[in-house]
Amino acid sequence: MPRYYEDLEIGETYETGGYTVTKEEIIEFAEQFDPQPFHLDEEAARDSMFGELVASGLHTLCLSVRLFVTEIVNGEVDIANMGGLGMDDLRWHEPVRPGETLRVRVEVVGKTPSTSRSDRGYVDFRRSVVNDADEEVMSILSHNIVRRTDAAD
Protein backbone atom coordinates (compact mmCIF):
# COMPACT_ATOMS: atom_id res chain seq x y z
CA MET A 1 0.00 0.00 0.00
CA PRO A 2 1.49 3.36 -0.98
CA ARG A 3 1.50 6.21 1.51
CA TYR A 4 -0.91 8.95 0.48
CA TYR A 5 -0.98 12.68 1.28
CA GLU A 6 -2.82 12.07 4.58
CA ASP A 7 -0.31 9.41 5.66
CA LEU A 8 2.75 11.68 5.52
CA GLU A 9 3.51 13.64 8.67
CA ILE A 10 5.52 16.83 9.05
CA GLY A 11 8.81 15.99 10.75
CA GLU A 12 9.09 12.48 9.25
CA THR A 13 12.64 11.72 8.10
CA TYR A 14 14.14 9.13 5.79
CA GLU A 15 17.69 8.33 4.72
CA THR A 16 18.90 6.57 1.58
CA GLY A 17 21.82 4.22 1.12
CA GLY A 18 24.99 5.46 -0.56
CA TYR A 19 25.86 5.99 -4.21
CA THR A 20 29.52 6.26 -5.24
CA VAL A 21 30.14 8.56 -8.19
CA THR A 22 33.02 7.72 -10.55
CA LYS A 23 35.25 10.03 -12.58
CA GLU A 24 33.91 8.46 -15.80
CA GLU A 25 30.30 9.23 -14.80
CA ILE A 26 31.20 12.82 -13.82
CA ILE A 27 32.77 13.44 -17.24
CA GLU A 28 30.00 11.65 -19.15
CA PHE A 29 27.29 13.66 -17.38
CA ALA A 30 29.14 16.94 -17.96
CA GLU A 31 29.62 16.18 -21.67
CA GLN A 32 25.88 15.71 -21.98
CA PHE A 33 24.47 18.50 -19.81
CA ASP A 34 27.11 20.83 -18.34
CA PRO A 35 30.24 20.87 -20.50
CA GLN A 36 32.42 23.28 -18.49
CA PRO A 37 36.20 22.66 -18.23
CA PHE A 38 36.25 21.95 -14.46
CA HIS A 39 33.73 19.09 -14.94
CA LEU A 40 35.40 17.60 -18.03
CA ASP A 41 39.16 17.67 -17.76
CA GLU A 42 41.56 17.20 -14.83
CA GLU A 43 44.21 19.47 -16.36
CA ALA A 44 41.81 22.35 -16.99
CA ALA A 45 40.19 21.84 -13.57
CA ARG A 46 43.51 22.61 -11.85
CA ASP A 47 43.22 26.23 -13.01
CA SER A 48 39.63 26.55 -11.81
CA MET A 49 38.43 27.75 -8.40
CA PHE A 50 37.98 24.07 -7.47
CA GLY A 51 41.63 23.15 -8.16
CA GLU A 52 40.60 19.66 -9.30
CA LEU A 53 37.93 17.85 -11.31
CA VAL A 54 34.52 18.07 -9.59
CA ALA A 55 31.04 16.86 -10.45
CA SER A 56 28.57 19.28 -12.00
CA GLY A 57 26.20 20.49 -9.30
CA LEU A 58 23.42 19.47 -11.66
CA HIS A 59 24.85 15.93 -11.58
CA THR A 60 24.74 15.95 -7.76
CA LEU A 61 21.11 17.10 -7.98
CA CYS A 62 20.28 14.30 -10.47
CA LEU A 63 21.95 11.65 -8.28
CA SER A 64 20.02 12.90 -5.25
CA VAL A 65 16.73 12.62 -7.17
CA ARG A 66 17.69 9.08 -8.27
CA LEU A 67 18.30 8.06 -4.64
CA PHE A 68 15.09 9.79 -3.48
CA VAL A 69 12.94 8.17 -6.20
CA THR A 70 14.41 4.65 -6.13
CA GLU A 71 14.82 4.30 -2.35
CA ILE A 72 12.09 6.54 -0.90
CA VAL A 73 9.27 7.25 -3.42
CA ASN A 74 9.42 3.82 -5.13
CA GLY A 75 11.12 2.16 -2.16
CA GLU A 76 10.42 1.41 1.43
CA VAL A 77 8.43 4.59 2.13
CA ASP A 78 6.42 4.16 -1.12
CA ILE A 79 4.93 7.63 -1.64
CA ALA A 80 1.90 8.15 -3.94
CA ASN A 81 3.80 10.87 -5.84
CA MET A 82 1.88 12.29 -8.84
CA GLY A 83 4.59 14.67 -10.04
CA GLY A 84 6.62 17.73 -9.13
CA LEU A 85 5.64 21.39 -8.90
CA GLY A 86 9.10 22.80 -8.48
CA MET A 87 12.12 23.29 -6.22
CA ASP A 88 13.59 26.10 -4.14
CA ASP A 89 16.68 26.87 -2.09
CA LEU A 90 19.04 24.68 -4.12
CA ARG A 91 22.54 25.34 -2.77
CA TRP A 92 25.84 23.62 -3.43
CA HIS A 93 27.89 23.81 -0.22
CA GLU A 94 30.90 21.62 -1.05
CA PRO A 95 32.29 20.21 -4.31
CA VAL A 96 31.76 16.50 -5.07
CA ARG A 97 34.91 14.68 -6.20
CA PRO A 98 35.33 11.37 -8.05
CA GLY A 99 35.00 8.38 -5.70
CA GLU A 100 32.82 10.13 -3.13
CA THR A 101 29.77 8.30 -1.80
CA LEU A 102 26.60 10.38 -1.48
CA ARG A 103 23.56 9.72 0.69
CA VAL A 104 20.35 11.72 0.92
CA ARG A 105 18.49 12.71 4.09
CA VAL A 106 14.87 13.72 3.58
CA GLU A 107 12.43 15.45 5.90
CA VAL A 108 8.74 16.24 5.35
CA VAL A 109 8.60 19.97 6.15
CA GLY A 110 5.25 21.13 4.75
CA LYS A 111 1.80 19.97 3.62
CA THR A 112 -0.90 21.99 1.82
CA PRO A 113 -4.13 20.47 0.50
CA SER A 114 -5.05 21.50 -3.04
CA THR A 115 -7.99 23.92 -3.01
CA SER A 116 -8.98 23.19 -6.61
CA ARG A 117 -8.42 19.40 -6.83
CA SER A 118 -9.77 17.05 -4.17
CA ASP A 119 -7.55 14.16 -5.30
CA ARG A 120 -4.22 15.71 -4.27
CA GLY A 121 -2.14 17.74 -1.86
CA TYR A 122 1.27 19.41 -1.97
CA VAL A 123 4.12 18.07 0.16
CA ASP A 124 7.41 19.89 0.74
CA PHE A 125 10.51 17.76 1.25
CA ARG A 126 13.79 19.19 2.55
CA ARG A 127 16.57 17.07 1.03
CA SER A 128 20.16 17.14 2.19
CA VAL A 129 22.98 15.38 0.34
CA VAL A 130 25.94 14.31 2.48
CA ASN A 131 29.33 12.82 1.57
CA ASP A 132 31.51 10.14 3.25
CA ALA A 133 32.67 12.67 5.87
CA ASP A 134 29.00 13.48 6.64
CA GLU A 135 29.49 17.01 5.27
CA GLU A 136 26.43 18.51 3.59
CA VAL A 137 27.36 19.01 -0.07
CA MET A 138 23.93 20.10 -1.35
CA SER A 139 20.52 21.04 0.02
CA ILE A 140 17.16 21.66 -1.64
CA LEU A 141 13.47 22.08 -0.90
CA SER A 142 11.23 20.15 -3.33
CA HIS A 143 7.49 20.63 -3.82
CA ASN A 144 5.68 17.44 -4.78
CA ILE A 145 2.10 16.62 -5.74
CA VAL A 146 0.89 13.62 -3.71
CA ARG A 147 -2.37 11.70 -4.22
CA ARG A 148 -4.98 11.67 -1.43
CA THR A 149 -6.35 8.40 -0.05
CA ASP A 150 -9.93 8.99 -1.17
CA ALA A 151 -8.76 9.56 -4.74
CA ALA A 152 -7.48 5.98 -4.80
CA ASP A 153 -10.85 4.40 -3.97
Added chain:
Amino acid sequence: MPRYYEDLEIGETYETGGYTVTKEEIIEFAEQFDPQPFHLDEEAARDSMFGELVASGLHTLCLSVRLFVTEIVNGEVDIANMGGLGMDDLRWHEPVRPGETLRVRVEVVGKTPSTSRSDRGYVDFRRSVVNDADEEVMSILSHNIVRRTDAAD
Protein backbone atom coordinates in the same frame (compact mmCIF):
# COMPACT_ATOMS: atom_id res chain seq x y z
CA MET B 1 37.66 37.67 -24.93
CA PRO B 2 35.24 36.33 -22.33
CA ARG B 3 32.76 38.68 -20.68
CA TYR B 4 33.62 39.25 -17.02
CA TYR B 5 31.44 40.24 -14.05
CA GLU B 6 31.82 43.95 -14.86
CA ASP B 7 30.82 43.41 -18.51
CA LEU B 8 27.40 41.90 -17.77
CA GLU B 9 24.54 44.37 -17.40
CA ILE B 10 21.25 43.90 -15.60
CA GLY B 11 18.49 43.62 -18.19
CA GLU B 12 20.66 41.94 -20.85
CA THR B 13 18.83 39.08 -22.56
CA TYR B 14 19.97 36.14 -24.66
CA GLU B 15 18.10 33.37 -26.45
CA THR B 16 19.36 29.92 -27.46
CA GLY B 17 18.52 27.85 -30.51
CA GLY B 18 16.16 24.90 -30.21
CA TYR B 19 16.72 21.37 -28.93
CA THR B 20 14.22 18.64 -29.87
CA VAL B 21 13.79 15.97 -27.22
CA THR B 22 12.97 12.42 -28.36
CA LYS B 23 10.92 9.70 -26.64
CA GLU B 24 14.03 7.51 -26.41
CA GLU B 25 15.98 10.26 -24.62
CA ILE B 26 13.09 10.92 -22.22
CA ILE B 27 12.95 7.24 -21.22
CA GLU B 28 16.75 6.87 -21.03
CA PHE B 29 17.07 9.91 -18.77
CA ALA B 30 14.23 8.73 -16.52
CA GLU B 31 15.76 5.24 -16.19
CA GLN B 32 18.96 6.86 -14.98
CA PHE B 33 17.74 9.65 -12.72
CA ASP B 34 13.95 9.75 -12.25
CA PRO B 35 12.41 6.28 -12.79
CA GLN B 36 8.74 7.09 -12.25
CA PRO B 37 6.07 5.32 -14.39
CA PHE B 38 4.87 8.47 -16.22
CA HIS B 39 8.42 9.14 -17.50
CA LEU B 40 9.19 5.52 -18.47
CA ASP B 41 6.18 3.82 -20.02
CA GLU B 42 3.39 5.09 -22.31
CA GLU B 43 0.84 2.62 -20.96
CA ALA B 44 1.47 3.51 -17.31
CA ALA B 45 1.57 7.23 -18.18
CA ARG B 46 -2.06 7.06 -19.43
CA ASP B 47 -3.20 6.49 -15.83
CA SER B 48 -1.11 9.39 -14.48
CA MET B 49 -2.19 13.01 -14.06
CA PHE B 50 -0.36 13.76 -17.33
CA GLY B 51 -2.38 11.22 -19.38
CA GLU B 52 0.64 10.54 -21.58
CA LEU B 53 4.40 10.03 -21.44
CA VAL B 54 6.17 13.25 -20.40
CA ALA B 55 9.79 14.20 -19.75
CA SER B 56 11.05 14.31 -16.18
CA GLY B 57 11.13 17.93 -15.03
CA LEU B 58 14.72 17.25 -14.03
CA HIS B 59 15.43 16.32 -17.67
CA THR B 60 13.94 19.65 -18.82
CA LEU B 61 16.20 21.40 -16.30
CA CYS B 62 19.26 19.48 -17.57
CA LEU B 63 18.46 20.29 -21.21
CA SER B 64 18.05 23.97 -20.30
CA VAL B 65 21.47 23.98 -18.61
CA ARG B 66 22.99 22.28 -21.68
CA LEU B 67 21.58 25.00 -23.96
CA PHE B 68 22.66 27.75 -21.54
CA VAL B 69 26.21 26.40 -21.20
CA THR B 70 26.87 25.45 -24.82
CA GLU B 71 25.22 28.45 -26.50
CA ILE B 72 25.55 31.27 -23.93
CA VAL B 73 28.34 30.58 -21.37
CA ASN B 74 30.67 28.78 -23.82
CA GLY B 75 29.02 30.32 -26.88
CA GLU B 76 28.46 33.72 -28.38
CA VAL B 77 28.08 35.58 -25.06
CA ASP B 78 31.15 33.77 -23.58
CA ILE B 79 30.72 34.35 -19.85
CA ALA B 80 33.68 33.95 -17.44
CA ASN B 81 31.63 31.56 -15.28
CA MET B 82 33.57 30.08 -12.35
CA GLY B 83 30.79 27.85 -11.03
CA GLY B 84 27.33 27.82 -9.52
CA LEU B 85 26.10 28.81 -6.05
CA GLY B 86 22.58 27.49 -6.36
CA MET B 87 19.15 27.95 -7.89
CA ASP B 88 15.74 29.19 -6.74
CA ASP B 89 12.17 29.44 -7.99
CA LEU B 90 12.33 26.32 -10.17
CA ARG B 91 8.80 25.78 -11.47
CA TRP B 92 7.44 23.37 -14.07
CA HIS B 93 4.51 25.11 -15.76
CA GLU B 94 3.66 22.68 -18.58
CA PRO B 95 4.64 19.08 -19.31
CA VAL B 96 7.24 18.43 -22.04
CA ARG B 97 6.22 15.71 -24.52
CA PRO B 98 8.35 13.67 -26.94
CA GLY B 99 9.16 15.60 -30.12
CA GLU B 100 8.88 19.05 -28.55
CA THR B 101 11.58 21.62 -29.30
CA LEU B 102 12.80 23.66 -26.35
CA ARG B 103 14.55 27.01 -26.35
CA VAL B 104 15.89 29.01 -23.42
CA ARG B 105 15.51 32.76 -22.82
CA VAL B 106 17.95 34.22 -20.32
CA GLU B 107 17.98 37.60 -18.58
CA VAL B 108 20.61 39.05 -16.24
CA VAL B 109 18.49 40.10 -13.25
CA GLY B 110 21.00 40.67 -10.45
CA LYS B 111 24.68 41.38 -9.68
CA THR B 112 26.41 41.37 -6.28
CA PRO B 113 30.18 41.78 -5.85
CA SER B 114 31.77 39.30 -3.47
CA THR B 115 32.78 40.99 -0.21
CA SER B 116 35.35 38.34 0.70
CA ARG B 117 36.94 37.59 -2.69
CA SER B 118 38.09 40.36 -4.99
CA ASP B 119 38.35 38.03 -8.01
CA ARG B 120 34.62 37.37 -8.38
CA GLY B 121 31.01 38.51 -8.25
CA TYR B 122 27.63 36.82 -8.17
CA VAL B 123 25.28 37.09 -11.14
CA ASP B 124 21.62 36.05 -11.11
CA PHE B 125 20.16 34.75 -14.35
CA ARG B 126 16.41 34.31 -14.87
CA ARG B 127 15.99 31.44 -17.33
CA SER B 128 12.77 30.60 -19.09
CA VAL B 129 12.28 27.43 -21.17
CA VAL B 130 9.70 27.69 -23.96
CA ASN B 131 8.25 25.08 -26.33
CA ASP B 132 7.29 25.20 -30.05
CA ALA B 133 4.05 27.03 -29.16
CA ASP B 134 6.10 29.63 -27.23
CA GLU B 135 4.49 28.48 -23.96
CA GLU B 136 6.74 28.72 -20.91
CA VAL B 137 7.26 25.14 -19.70
CA MET B 138 9.82 25.87 -16.97
CA SER B 139 11.38 28.85 -15.21
CA ILE B 140 14.28 29.18 -12.79
CA LEU B 141 16.58 31.73 -11.18
CA SER B 142 20.24 30.64 -11.14
CA HIS B 143 23.03 32.17 -9.05
CA ASN B 144 26.42 32.02 -10.77
CA ILE B 145 29.93 32.97 -9.72
CA VAL B 146 31.56 35.10 -12.42
CA ARG B 147 35.22 36.16 -12.58
CA ARG B 148 36.10 39.87 -12.42
CA THR B 149 38.24 41.52 -15.09
CA ASP B 150 41.10 42.43 -12.78
CA ALA B 151 41.37 38.80 -11.64
CA ALA B 152 42.28 37.84 -15.19
CA ASP B 153 45.24 40.22 -15.39
